[in-house]
Amino acid sequence: MTPRPTGPELPRIHAALSAFHRRQAARVVEFPGGFAALDDRYTHSRGNNHLLVDGSTDPEALPERAEELLGHLPYRLVYVIDDEVAAACRGPLERAGYTHAAIYLMRHTGPVPAHGGARHVGLEELRAPASEAWHRFVPGISDEQVHHLVERRAARLGAAEDVRFLAVYTEDGEVASWADLYLDPTAGVARIEDLVTAEKHLGQGHAGRVVDTALHLAAEAGCDLRFLSANKAKWPHRWYGRKGFAVVDTVHCFEKA
Incomplete structure (x- = not known):
């Protein structure tokens, strides 16, 4: 199991992730438990066209929801932030042909370095x-x-x-x-x-x-x-x-x- 930070750090990271995807999107389509972040200028960019699940959602409805919102693209990409929600969604998504990958969120815990000259x-x-x-x-x-x-x-x-x-x-x-x-x-x-x-x-x-x-x-x-x-x-x-x-x-x- 992934270790979690104590205190309010993890909700702050999750909020920052959701805000990042919302802010850069050309349009946002809400659905229960998440949203689609879309930008027709960059249809080849998965980072600009995907679903992000940041709350409780209906796992069985998620594949159809992705088809509805991402059907104009040659790919479907769904990010799920919460471990328990992801575990519930994994079966329906894999049955629909999705593969799973894990992305680590890594917090800097060391001392702040000197300016590197960039x-x-x-x-x-x-x-x-x-x-x-x-x-x-x-x-x-x-x-x-x-x-x-x-x-x-x-x-x-x-x-x-x-x-x-x-x-x-x-x-x-x-x-x-x-x-x-x-x-x-x-x-x-x-x-x-x-x-x-x-x-x-x-x-x-x-x-x-x-x-x-x-x-x-x-x-x-x-x-x-x-x-x-x-x-x-x-x-x-x-x-x-x-x-x-x-x-x-x-x-x-x-x-x-």
Whole structure:
């Protein structure tokens, strides 16, 4: 079982997740126990077109609900935040052809690092390196798909009170590593996401500098709760552990292509 933090931290993280998906959506469709976050500008982006279940819902109705709300897309994606709700939904969704994956929510529990030297950059500065990275991550991906996945950052500018895209540069002026930082000082919560390092700059400490900068800026903004998400099945969550992050919960992801 995933360890949980004491006190009010976990509800704050869950609230931040729901708010993130609502704020960046072009339109939101409510249903009992959750909502659909949709954006027709980026139909190739699962991060912009999905269901998020953040309360009690009817598990048997969920597959049909996904068809109704996501039927215009070539995929169906459903996030379920609560473990017990996810356990109830798993059977109906798997019978409908969905596969399950677990995403760790990891809270920073270590000391706040010094500023790592990453800069606050704009969309245009990340466009080329992010496009190259997507072609590396998904061989055979189309130019249209890459365009949606790169340009969706424009929607993410509205996903928090203060959104910053951070990047570390090489001495030659190339973008080496980058990430998104979402700050909500009113709630005291910060989220770090989409940490990427350009292939030729891997293993040189650039990602660590980006994370250090993000954590430093979050603390500076008064965000005492700092977290990120990481796929349970992949290695980065172990690297984050060495950077002072600890698993505090699991979000359940159900997908059908």
